[in-house]
Amino acid sequence: MIFKRVIVGIDGSKAGWNAKDYAFDLGSRLSVPVLGVHVIDSRLLEESFLEDLAGVLGFTYYLGISQKVREFFEEQAKALIEEFLIEGRQRGIKVSSFQTIGIPYEELINQADPEDLLVLGRKGRRPVKGSFLSSTADVVSRRSKAPVMLVPEEKRELKKFCVAYDGGDLSRKALNLAKKMAEIYKAEVYALHVGKDSLEVPEGIELIVEDGIPEEKIVLHCQENKVDMLFVGAYSKGRIREFFLGSVTSFVLHHLNIPMLLVK
Numbered sequence: 001m002i003f004k005r006v007i008v009g010i011d012g013s014k015a016g017w018n019a020k021d022y023a024f025d026l027g028s029r030l031s032v033p034v035l036g037v038h039v040i041d042s043r044l045l046e047e048s049f050l051e052d053l054a055g056v057l058g059f060t061y062y063l064g065i066s067q068k069v070r071e072f073f074e075e076q077a078k079a080l081i082e083e084f085l086i087e088g089r090q091r092g093i094k095v096s097s098f099q100t101i102g103i104p105y106e107e108l109i110n111q112a113d114p115e116d117l118l119v120l121g122r123k124g125r126r127p128v129k130g131s132f133l134s135s136t137a138d139v140v141s142r143r144s145k146a147p148v149m150l151v152p153e154e155k156r157e158l159k160k161f162c163v164a165y166d167g168g169d170l171s172r173k174a175l176n177l178a179k180k181m182a183e184i185y186k187a188e189v190y191a192l193h194v195g196k197d198s199l200e201v202p203e204g205i206e207l208i209v210e211d212g213i214p215e216e217k218i219v220l221h222c223q224e225n226k227v228d229m230l231f232v233g234a235y236s237k238g239r240i241r242e243f244f245l246g247s248v249t250s251f252v253l254h255h256l257n258i259p260m261l262l263v264k
Helices: 014-030 047-057 065-090 104-111 136-143 169-185 214-224 239-245 248-255
Strands: 006-009 034-041 095-102 117-121 148-151 160-164 188-194 207-210 229-233 260-263
Touching (some): 014 065, 014 148, 014 169, 160 214, 214 248
Parallel strands (some): 188 207
C-alpha cells in the first residue's frame, strides 16, 4: 500500500475543492479512507484581533463579538463538511471528517501520520485577506512528517510525471513513489537532473540532464514539456540555506502552477 490514508484540507476555496477531487480520486484508486479536515482559525476569534479589525473595516466592535464570529464559522464548517461527506459516499469512498478550532497548519500536521498523504490547495481561502503572512500550505509543506501534495486551482489529468532528481536519498524516495503512482494512473514518469555530475537511475527510467540554475530549470522544463505533476524531495538543503537563500523546493513551489508532491 502506498498510503494508509489520504487527508485533505477543506476550506471552501477553489483550490481546496480541487484538492478534494484529487483526494477522492486517489482514495478510490488505492481503496484507502479519505479524511476531510476543516479547521476554524482560532486567531480569528481573539477579541484583540477582532477589535483591531473593527477599526480597520469600520464596523462596530462589542465585547463578546467573538462568539457571533465563531457561530458563523461553525455553520460554514458544517455545510462544507456535509457536502464533502455526501459526495464521498456517493462515489463509494470510505470518508470521514474532523472539525476543530485551532491553528490550521498545526491541526493538519497533527492529523497526519508518516504513512498518510496530505492533500492541500495551494491558495486556501482566508476569511480576512492578508491577515497572516504564511499560508497553511507553505507551513504544512515544511513541517509535516507525511508527504504533501499541493494542488493549484486548475485541475488537470495526471498523465506525465517528472521527478526532480539529484541522486540523494529524498530524490530516490521521490522517484520510487512516482513510479508507484504512475502505475496507478497509467502515467509516464521520468527523472530530471540539473547539473553536470553523472547520476544513475533505476532501469527503465529515463534521465534528462540539463545545465543551469536548478530551480529555474525545473520550472522552465515543466512548463515547456507540459508536466502534469512534479515530485520533489522537500527542503533537502537544510534550514540555514533555506532561510538565507531560499531552497529549490520553495522557489519551484511559488513559480510552478501544477500539482506537486513533496516527499519527506
